[in-house]
Amino acid sequence: MATPLEKWVEKQAELTRPDRIHWCDGSEEEARLIIQKGMEEEKINGNPVFYPLNNEKWPNAYFHRSHPTDVARTEHLTYVCHPEKETAGPNNNWMHPEEAKKLLTRISDGCMRGRTMYVLPYMMGHPDSRFAKACVQLTDISYVAASMRIMTRMSKKVIEKIGNSEDFVKGLHSVGDFDPEKRFIMHFPDENFVWSVGSGYGGNALLGKKCFSLRIASWLGYKEGWLAEHMVIMGVEDPDGEITYIAVAMPSACGKTNLAMMEPALAGYKVWTLGDDIAWFHIGDDGRLYAINPEIGFFGVAPGTSMRSNPNMMKTLRCNNFYPTLFTNTALNLDSMEPWWEGIDEQPGKNMLDWQGNKWNLKSGTKAAHPNSRFTVSIYNAPTLSKEFDNPQGVPVSAIIFGGRRTQLIPLVTEAFDWNHGVFIGARSGSETTAAAIHQVGVLRRDPMAMLPFCGYNMGDYFNHWISMGSKMKNPPKIFSVNWFRTDENGKFIWPGFGENIRVLKWIIDRVKNRVSGRETSVGILPHLKDIDLTGIDISDEDLRKILDVNIKEWKEELEDVKKFFNSFGKRLPAELWREYDKVYRQAL
Numbered sequence: 001m002a003t004p005l006e007k008w009v010e011k012q013a014e015l016t017r018p019d020r021i022h023w024c025d026g027s028e029e030e031a032r033l034i035i036q037k038g039m040e041e042e043k044i045n046g047n048p049v050f051y052p053l054n055n056e057k058w059p060n061a062y063f064h065r066s067h068p069t070d071v072a073r074t075e076h077l078t079y080v081c082h083p084e085k086e087t088a089g090p091n092n093n094w095m096h097p098e099e100a101k102k103l104l105t106r107i108s109d110g111c112m113r114g115r116t117m118y119v120l121p122y123m124m125g126h127p128d129s130r131f132a133k134a135c136v137q138l139t140d141i142s143y144v145a146a147s148m149r150i151m152t153r154m155s156k157k158v159i160e161k162i163g164n165s166e167d168f169v170k171g172l173h174s175v176g177d178f179d180p181e182k183r184f185i186m187h188f189p190d191e192n193f194v195w196s197v198g199s200g201y202g203g204n205a206l207l208g209k210k211c212f213s214l215r216i217a218s219w220l221g222y223k224e225g226w227l228a229e230h231m232v233i234m235g236v237e238d239p240d241g242e243i244t245y246i247a248v249a250m251p252s253a254c255g256k257t258n259l260a261m262m263e264p265a266l267a268g269y270k271v272w273t274l275g276d277d278i279a280w281f282h283i284g285d286d287g288r289l290y291a292i293n294p295e296i297g298f299f300g301v302a303p304g305t306s307m308r309s310n311p312n313m314m315k316t317l318r319c320n321n322f323y324p325t326l327f328t329n330t331a332l333n334l335d336s337m338e339p340w341w342e343g344i345d346e347q348p349g350k351n352m353l354d355w356q357g358n359k360w361n362l363k364s365g366t367k368a369a370h371p372n373s374r375f376t377v378s379i380y381n382a383p384t385l386s387k388e389f390d391n392p393q394g395v396p397v398s399a400i401i402f403g404g405r406r407t408q409l410i411p412l413v414t415e416a417f418d419w420n421h422g423v424f425i426g427a428r429s430g431s432e433t434t435a436a437a438i439h440q441v442g443v444l445r446r447d448p449m450a451m452l453p454f455c456g457y458n459m460g461d462y463f464n465h466w467i468s469m470g471s472k473m474k475n476p477p478k479i480f481s482v483n484w485f486r487t488d489e490n491g492k493f494i495w496p497g498f499g500e501n502i503r504v505l506k507w508i509i510d511r512v513k514n515r516v517s518g519r520e521t522s523v524g525i526l527p528h529l530k531d532i533d534l535t536g537i538d539i540s541d542e543d544l545r546k547i548l549d550v551n552i553k554e555w556k557e558e559l560e561d562v563k564k565f566f567n568s569f570g571k572r573l574p575a576e577l578w579r580e581y582d583k584v585y586r587q588a589l
């Protein structure tokens with residue numbers, strides 16, 4: 001008798017009609033075979049899916065060049081298909097589930113012809129964790145199969161775990177013919193199902209990541225009393241050897257990965273990495289908030305990554321273990337067969353190809369690597385991996401930080417007065433857009449909790465859920481806002497960032513431990529200048545004052561914009577957030 005899983009796979013195969021079906025077991029040998037198939041048989045735009053790289057310098061690493069139209073998340077083609085539009089909210093594109101399925105059925109008819117369907121069984125979360133979820137994704141491209149094995153706990157044991165149950169998360173993915181006109185990422189939250197066609201890009205095609213672990217999981221969290229968030233999880237060890245766990249929300253390409261594995265510039269501090277993108281939070285019996293990272297890999301932005309900005313990532317990328325490392329849409333040095341990107345430590349070689357495979361040199365006047373070129377690498381390679389990473393309970397979080405890319409206004413660091421004020425800070429957060437999604441780069445958009453593209457339901461309800469989570473915790477984390485990106489009149493960053501950010505984290509930890517007092521302002525609690533440790537860096541008191549300043553006139557403009565944004569959620573915006581808004585607004589007058 002076929003199991004529900006086997007029946008489901010069979011049904012998808014009847015529609016998509018692959019030549020072969022390969023049930024993956026997650027083994028190392030299988031990963032090698034899949035990559036080999038990508039090098040020798042499968043093609044994108046007439047080119048192999050994978051190229052081998054210099055194994056001595058980049059062990060077990062492979063290069064992938066995507067279809068040129070397929071380089072980032074396509075938010076305008078991403079839909080959340082609740083039965084009611086109102087449930088999806090103004091923050092999501094919506095289509096009725098039946099209509100969406102009809103459309104995708106038409107597009108997917110026979111789409112895997114001539115190809116292999118890979119059946120990928122995987123867990124999001126440690127298999128021993130009661131918060132983990134069993135999932136199965138189908139895909140028709142080796143790149144996605146190989147990437148999913150790096151990013152998730154893929155194993156045939158998941159098939160045994162699912163057994164005869166219908167309770168597993170389903171993902172159906174096909175690259176189709178990469179036609180942007182037939183590209184859709186559709187979510188069916190009530191069925192734990194994601195259907196993605198026309199793209200091989202990580203955020204559109206690795207369905208355990210944004211699609212399940214954020215969009216669908218946020219909906220599950222809303223119904224079941226937990227949170228799925230777009231956050232780093234890190235432990236900061238202080239000179240006494242005590243570790244404080246912190247979760248940090250920042251929009252895409254704002255340096256979350258660098259932060260998660262930072263080499264602190266202050267003596268005696270050490271950062272331990274638990275995750276760079278996704279956190280699932282549950283309230284523990286002790287009334288604290290516990291976080292797990294459901295993933296086991298990094299899908300990070302390559303440009304700007306170097307021994308200066310992120311030495312631990314450079315070591316991670318050059319480490320050899322059970323999992324291969326993939327580079328996507330970087331440039332390629334043809335003499336040494338090494339990946340290259342803007343901001344890496346070495347100069348480009350003489351014989352370079354850009355991310356599209358064209359001859360390139362410094363005079364070409366274009367970027368060699370795509371600004372959203374990526375690496376996919378195992379977290380187990382990281383020298384900073386926390387010893388708590390595989391703890392099925394997760395880690396207790398003492399501080400939540402909301403950040404964004406704001407060249408003006410938002411101070412270097414601010415502490416919320418309490419949980420609800422912290423939720424207000426998260427909800428009003430905005431950031432200047434980057435290349436991680438297809439839209440105009442560098443414009444300010446409100447991005448509450450860095451979840452605007454990832455919240456799988458109405459954000460008004462999501463804010464209510466955050467408020468109610470606070471009321472259920474005896475010991476909620478303190479909430480902060482940070483901004484590393486303030487610029488001066490010449491457009492130069494004022495704060496040095498990277499490993500120097502530990503100076504801000506130190507203040508945050510000192511506040512969590514009640515070691516320092518703060519300065520109350522209308523927008524929150526700010527540090528006294530003397531409490532930011534500046535030993536060993538060259539930043540003037542005047543500059544520090546500037547980035548810890550509260551400019552009331554500018555805040556009034558900001559609040560007007562926040563009001564417009566809040567109004568878009570109508571009655572669903574919680575009264576608590578309007579109360580917090582009014583408090584700040586009144587003081588700013």
Ligand code: OXD
Nearest residue numbers: 203251252277299436
């Ligand atoms: C990511 C993103 O890739 O947020 O993590 O876009």
Ligand code: MN
Nearest residue numbers: 230251252277
């Ligand atoms: Mn992300």
